[in-house]
Amino acid sequence: MYSIGQLSRRTGVKVPTIRYYEQTGLMPPADRTSGNQRRYDTDGLERLSFIRHARGLGFPIDAISALIELQTHPDRSCQAAGDLAQAQLDDVRNRIARLQALESELDRIVAGCDGKGAAGDCHVMTALADHDLCAQDH
Amino acid sequence: MYSIGQLSRRTGVKVPTIRYYEQTGLMPPADRTSGNQRRYDTDGLERLSFIRHARGLGFPIDAISALIELQTHPDRSCQAAGDLAQAQLDDVRNRIARLQALESELDRIVAGCDGKGAAGDCHVMTALADHDLCAQDH
DNA sequence: CCTTGAAGCTCTAGTTGCTAGAGGTTTTAC
DNA sequence: GTAAAACCTCTAGCAACTAGAGCTTCAAGG
Structure with a gap:
């Protein structure tokens, strides 16, 4: 125990x-x-x-709850567990794709900043202030 | 207005x-x-x-707050804004890397599940139940 | 056996960034 | 004027924990 x-x-x-x-x-x-x-x-x-x-x-948590429910009923179809795992995989892939889009845009913003100017002329601030400069909507 | x-x-x-x-x-x-x-x-x-x-x-939010503070003080160094943007970029990259590790493992788990078995013999459930099967710690 | 510190308990509230709903007031359009 | 839309504040909830207060129990050492 x-x-x-x-x-x-x-x-x-x-x-x-x-x-x-x-x-x-x-x-x-x-x-x-x-x-x-x-x-x-x-x-x-x-x-x-x-x-x-x-x-x-x-x-x-609720997906885990569902998996546990399956576990306590071994006669049930494996399909449900597979579906839950697939849904989670899809979610992870979507999150990766979204983050990669963010990475690209942040990379572009950061690359334009040499850290030498004053905040008033700052490329980072300018980029964030100008929504039209977004490569795509987010 | x-x-x-x-x-x-x-x-x-x-x-x-x-x-x-x-x-x-x-x-x-x-x-x-x-x-x-x-x-x-x-x-x-x-x-x-x-x-x-x-x-x-x-x-x-707190990083945005800091950026806004810089914006209201145009005489301050651009370095701070660049640092904040770089930190965010680093964070995004870390998150991508972590998600990619998850993706690999989930992919392996899902790939082994043909959805034909009963939950008692389910590859997904077996994989989740066996912590030693993790390709790496998470 | 006694003492002390560690580990355990429940309960409340906080974290981040919203979001929802109740109950009321103001504005707008017909 | 009326009704509906839009506005207001306030409270509480979401996900998944996490922290701390104040108390009890357990375990180890003297």
């Missing part, structure tokens, strides 16, 4: 975050000692590791 | 967001009509356009 601190150290998830996950239903309520302290078994450890892994991959 | 709705339509910034920007100090307090409605001049329009442009580029 693990205390919450032991669980935290084993998984890398902070103590308050474990409590948060229990509060939001992602983790099942833990067994308690007579002193009201949480105690977790290896199932709890595995659940939290799963959550951490999925969070690390950027899955939102 | 513009009403807040007119300003919103001209800049694409929502009315509550304009109020929020005034509350947080990013926008100066607006002149008011006798009916207590905000009225903005072209300075206000330009300020909000600047804010929107910078937000669109991902600058956090």
Whole structure:
């Protein structure tokens, strides 16, 4: 049996975050000692590791919740899990594309700034002040 | 003079967001009509356009605040604005790199899922359950 | 056994950047 | 004049935590 601190150290998830996950239903309520302290078994450890892994991959909490629901019903189709993972992959790809557009524009803005002028003539400030100079809408 | 709705339509910034920007100090307090409605001049329009442009580029509010401070002091060095823009560019690049690592891993996870199995044998679930399968820490 | 410090508990509120809704007032158009 | 649109302030919520206050329990050392 693990205390919450032991669980935290084993998984890398902070103590308050474990409590948060229990509060939001992602983790099942833990067994308690007579002193009201949480105690977790290896199932709890595995659940939290799963959550951490999925969070690390950027899955939102409700998607993880759905994945866990699938996990507790092994007879259900794998299709749903695949769809959730695919949706997350698509989201990540969209975010990359958007960030790359931002990078290009910021790169252009930064490249035009030699840091020598006064703020009144600053290329960065001028670029930000002139919305028409945007390469594209954002 | 513009009403807040007119300003919103001209800049694409929502009315509550304009109020929020005034509350947080990013926008100066607006002149008011006798009916207590905000009225903005072209300075206000330009300020909000600047804010929107910078937000669109991902600058956090406090960085925009710093940029605006520079803007109101044209004698100050351009170096600060360049630094802020460079910091934002670095942040965007870091985020891209992190997302690309996520993409690789998700891609691998998704690629192994043909959607035919039951959740109990699901490659996605297995991959998320096994933290050791991570290509790298995240 | 006692003491002390570490670890645990619940509860409240804050972070960032909005966003939504309630309940009221003002403005605008017909 | 009337009705609808637009405006106002205020409160609270969202996502996913995170921090701190004030208290209790546990564990280690003397």
